[in-house]
Amino acid sequence: MSIENYILLGPPGSGKSTQAELLSAGLGLRHIDIGSALRAAAEEDTPFGHMVNATINKRRELVSDDIVKAVLEKALKNIQAPQGILLDGAPRRASQIDKVTEALRSVGRTISWVIFIDLSEEESIERISKRYLCLSCHKPYIFGKDIFSTEAVCDACGGKIGQRTDDTPAGVRKRFQIFQAETLPVADYFEKAKTLLRVDGHQDAQAIYQDIIRQKGR
Ligand SMILES: [Zn+2]
Numbered sequence: 001m002s003i004e005n006y007i008l009l010g011p012p013g014s015g016k017s018t019q020a021e022l023l024s025a026g027l028g029l030r031h032i033d034i035g036s037a038l039r040a041a042a043e044e045d046t047p048f049g050h051m052v053n054a055t056i057n058k059r060r061e062l063v064s065d066d067i068v069k070a071v072l073e074k075a076l077k078n079i080q081a082p083q084g085i086l087l088d089g090a091p092r093r094a095s096q097i098d099k100v101t102e103a104l105r106s107v108g109r110t111i112s113w114v115i116f117i118d119l120s121e122e123e124s125i126e127r128i129s130k131r132y133l134c135l136s137c138h139k140p141y142i143f144g145k146d147i148f149s150t151e152a153v154c155d156a157c158g159g160k161i162g163q164r165t166d167d168t169p170a171g172v173r174k175r176f177q178i179f180q181a182e183t184l185p186v187a188d189y190f191e192k193a194k195t196l197l198r199v200d201g202h203q204d205a206q207a208i209y210q211d212i213i214r215q216k217g218r
Pocket residue numbers: 134135136137138139154155156157158159
């Protein structure tokens with residue numbers, strides 16, 4: 001069986017991390033999450049690590065496409081096993097498509113499928129704005145399921161419960177709109193290249209997973 005390499009795209013709340021787990025386990029893929037790879041790189045005591053740290057932690061800016069490429073190349077070199085990958089977090093804008101393609105090509109890989117989990121703006125806001133967390137120990141809570149009042153305190157440490165500014169309705173709306181403006185063109189690109197698998201993110205996680213498996217088998 002030939003090695004397959006996947007890219008995972010989806011707006012906030014589309015359930016990308018759950019699908020990443022299901023797909024990695026189900027298809028034996030190595031999950032490369034560019035966000036965590038960048039955070040890990042920022043911890044390194046190297047010139048590159050310092051540069052990434054200055055960008056994401058000190059200036060709180062988006063990293064350049066070249067940094068994304070460098071982090072991806074490093075992650076790819078660490079894979080020894082003849083194993084497919086599931087790339088998550090890049091390309092997040094059209095200018096990163098070539099960078100990602102080149103990084104993959106440099107280790108003899110090509111993009112087999114691009115999975116796009118589609119979700120409406122309303123549902124994205126609905127799902128994410130229920131996300132709360134303990135401001136002290138960061139234990140996650142879902143409003144309406146784990147907590148029923150914004151005055152609730154953390155059952156693990158007694159800390160105050162709050163929301164990331166990113167997770168408020170206004171914050172999610174902004175992230176969703178950035179996704180539409182910057183990442184949808186990436187999905188369109190792969191749709192034209194006939195490698196896009198578009199799945200409906202309003203379904204439950206298992207149904208989304210089965211849909212992906214069914215579509216790629218066509
Ligand atoms: Zn806590």
